[in-house]
Amino acid sequence: DEIREYARGVVETEIEKHAADGLGRVDYALANGGAAVVRHSDPYDMRRGKLFSLSPGNGVHPNADKMLKPSFGEPGQCFPLKGSSGFVQIKLRAEIIPEAITLEHVAKSVAYDRSSAPKDCRISGWLQGRNTDSLIDTEKMFLLAEFTYDLEKSNAQTFNVLSSAGSGVIDTIRFDFTSNHGSPSHTCIYRLRVHGHESDSVSMMAIES
Amino acid sequence: DEIREYARGVVETEIEKHAADGLGRVDYALANGGAAVVRHSDPYDMRRGKLFSLSPGNGVHPNADKMLKPSFGEPGQCFPLKGSSGFVQIKLRAEIIPEAITLEHVAKSVAYDRSSAPKDCRISGWLQGRNTDSLIDTEKMFLLAEFTYDLEKSNAQTFNVLSSAGSGVIDTIRFDFTSNHGSPSHTCIYRLRVHGHESDSVSMMAIES
Amino acid sequence: DEIREYARGVVETEIEKHAADGLGRVDYALANGGAAVVRHSDPYDMRRGKLFSLSPGNGVHPNADKMLKPSFGEPGQCFPLKGSSGFVQIKLRAEIIPEAITLEHVAKSVAYDRSSAPKDCRISGWLQGRNTDSLIDTEKMFLLAEFTYDLEKSNAQTFNVLSSAGSGVIDTIRFDFTSNHGSPSHTCIYRLRVHGHESDSVSMMAIES
Ligand SMILES: [K+]
Ligand SMILES: [K+]
Numbered sequence: 001d002e003i004r005e006y007a008r009g010v011v012e013t014e015i016e017k018h019a020a021d022g023l024g025r026v027d028y029a030l031a032n033g034g035a036a037v038v039r040h041s042d043p044y045d046m047r048r049g050k051l052f053s054l055s056p057g058n059g060v061h062p063n064a065d066k067m068l069k070p071s072f073g074e075p076g077q078c079f080p081l082k083g084s085s086g087f088v089q090i091k092l093r094a095e096i097i098p099e100a101i102t103l104e105h106v107a108k109s110v111a112y113d114r115s116s117a118p119k120d121c122r123i124s125g126w127l128q129g130r131n132t133d134s135l136i137d138t139e140k141m142f143l144l145a146e147f148t149y150d151l152e153k154s155n156a157q158t159f160n161v162l163s164s165a166g167s168g169v170i171d172t173i174r175f176d177f178t179s180n181h182g183s184p185s186h187t188c189i190y191r192l193r194v195h196g197h198e199s200d201s202v203s204m205m206a207i208e209s
Numbered sequence: 210d211e212i213r214e215y216a217r218g219v220v221e222t223e224i225e226k227h228a229a230d231g232l233g234r235v236d237y238a239l240a241n242g243g244a245a246v247v248r249h250s251d252p253y254d255m256r257r258g259k260l261f262s263l264s265p266g267n268g269v270h271p272n273a274d275k276m277l278k279p280s281f282g283e284p285g286q287c288f289p290l291k292g293s294s295g296f297v298q299i300k301l302r303a304e305i306i307p308e309a310i311t312l313e314h315v316a317k318s319v320a321y322d323r324s325s326a327p328k329d330c331r332i333s334g335w336l337q338g339r340n341t342d343s344l345i346d347t348e349k350m351f352l353l354a355e356f357t358y359d360l361e362k363s364n365a366q367t368f369n370v371l372s373s374a375g376s377g378v379i380d381t382i383r384f385d386f387t388s389n390h391g392s393p394s395h396t397c398i399y400r401l402r403v404h405g406h407e408s409d410s411v412s413m414m415a416i417e418s
Numbered sequence: 419d420e421i422r423e424y425a426r427g428v429v430e431t432e433i434e435k436h437a438a439d440g441l442g443r444v445d446y447a448l449a450n451g452g453a454a455v456v457r458h459s460d461p462y463d464m465r466r467g468k469l470f471s472l473s474p475g476n477g478v479h480p481n482a483d484k485m486l487k488p489s490f491g492e493p494g495q496c497f498p499l500k501g502s503s504g505f506v507q508i509k510l511r512a513e514i515i516p517e518a519i520t521l522e523h524v525a526k527s528v529a530y531d532r533s534s535a536p537k538d539c540r541i542s543g544w545l546q547g548r549n550t551d552s553l554i555d556t557e558k559m560f561l562l563a564e565f566t567y568d569l570e571k572s573n574a575q576t577f578n579v580l581s582s583a584g585s586g587v588i589d590t591i592r593f594d595f596t597s598n599h600g601s602p603s604h605t606c607i608y609r610l611r612v613h614g615h616e617s618d619s620v621s622m623m624a625i626e627s
């Protein structure tokens with residue numbers, strides 16, 4: 001009976017986590033929460049011959065926000081960039097102290113081909129504020145994480161922020177991938193999440209304690 | 210081995226329930242099933258400065274039906290109303306004998322802030338039929354449920370219909386909230402469901418038995 | 419402890435499968451993967467009186483692809499055809515050796531009515547290639563499966579391809595239903611999936627070994 005209770009408890013906890021966006025962690029890069037892609041390397045047109053038009057002002061592809069939305073286990077719910085290296089820059093929902101990054105690709109069991117998954121990755125972050133200048137002093141950028149996306153592990157892989165980043169406040173991140181898992185033509189980004197806590201709740205906690 | 214069978218059974222049942230709209234109960238307030246929001250108190254514009262236009266005829270916001278659709282554990286999949294009290298009126302898919310009401314908010318683990326959740330709530334229901342007059346004789350209204358949405362419990366909370374409602378047939382409900390969990394500016398409704406059974410299937414059962 | 423490990427393992431495996439499109443099997447009929455409905459029998463208009471317009475060229479209803487997309491346990495996420503018999507023809511994402519077919523209807527626990535589910539079904543397949551002629555030599559068609567959709571079983575039912583189909587390569591299938599579960603007016607198709615493996619990966623494996 002004790003074991004039955006235990007089994008039921010495990011099931012409920014795991015399903016609750018699954019129902020809570022898969023990980024049960026707050027995501028400050030969620031499009032629906034107000035985050036947005038602000039820059040990216042050249043997109044790849046999956047349907048060859050079909051031209052897409054970039055919004056004139058900023059050069060952000062209308063589908064770029066796909067990488068800031070849930071994929072619900074469906075192949076194709078991603079944003080493809082040209083070649084095997086590239087980058088994406090994301091304005092977060094709020095100023096936060098980052099704690100971890102999650103990179104998600106489609107699950108092995110339903111994928112047609114996973115050679116377009118990013119492989120060697122680097123995440124940096126900074127506080128852009130109202131500064132609209134896209135060139136940021138590199139001294140103000142933090143290296144948040146460097147990792148390799150592993151096709152043999154779970155499809156959503158979470159990496160803790162390096163302790164060297166201290167507890168710097170950021171509102172923007174840049175995701176660079178320098179290789180992928182074999183596709184010469186393109187690299188697909190299913191979803192990128194940024195976990196952490198809001199910087200002003202930290203100050204408030206400091207004041208309260 | 211008996212225990213293994215048990216564990217597998219629990220898992221399958223719970224995942225099946227999860228896959229069946231989270232609760233595995235029929236929802237007569239589902240937008241996709243033909244239900245619709247017909248009236249509501251003042252909406253709140255999340256993106257300040259951005260005007261939205263109400264459809265001229267009836268004053269129902271184009272996004273109001275978000276509260277009659279699944280949220281899939283995603284923050285922001287809700288309809289926001291101004292202030293800490295307000296109401297929503299919903300035409301159901303069919304005439305039913307109501308059995309229970311479910312109010313859902315975003316899960317704690319992925320929420321940025323849950324102060325916008327409704328707190329003290331009251332649900333009433335009546336048979337509107339083809340009567341297009343929005344003023345209904347209050348004698349014909351049933352009080353279906355009064356409850357407090359509890360932030361510490363599961364994010365989808367189900368409340369049984371009061372026995373005082375008897376087995377009155379309804380096709381419309383009104384959801385009033387008189388307080389929320391702290392936000393002075395707005396209250397978010399993620400999803401409201403109405404469970405029960407169709408009134409004519411009842412008559413048919415009566416005839417059959 | 420061994421049993422606890424076992425329980426946790428079962429839970430993780432089942433949730434992973436659930437998260438991977440419910441079945442954890444590749445679907446070559448997925449709209450998002452490039453498949454498309456190319457022909458179908460007369461559609462049924464759920465909202466009577468509201469006319470829909472067929473795209474002039476090919477007569478495919480704009481909503482037909484709903485049957486090649488996930489339903490997420492929601493009633494109404496289907497494509498309705500007139501009457502209790504009819505057909506659908508689907509161009510697959512790629513040339514494949516088919517292994518199994520999955521027909522999905524809405525789960526019993528959340529359905530208003532399941533009399534519109536298909537009952538007696540037959541799936542055939544062939545290699546259409548660039549042949550735009552809709553009349554295919556019946557000698558080139560394979561009978562892939564004949565089955566009855568059972569309302570008492572799981573809502574997604576998978577049927578293996580008949581061994582008589584050999585390992586013929588196909589890129590198009592036709593789904594015929596000759597009866598449904600009681601509705602005289604229409605038959606709803608929630609989702610049809612085609613599982614298998616790509617024919618050129620087979621040749622490549624042959625070369626490698
Ligand atoms: K996505
Ligand atoms: K919703």
Ligand SMILES: [K+]
Binds near residue numbers: 485486496
């Ligand atoms: K569907």
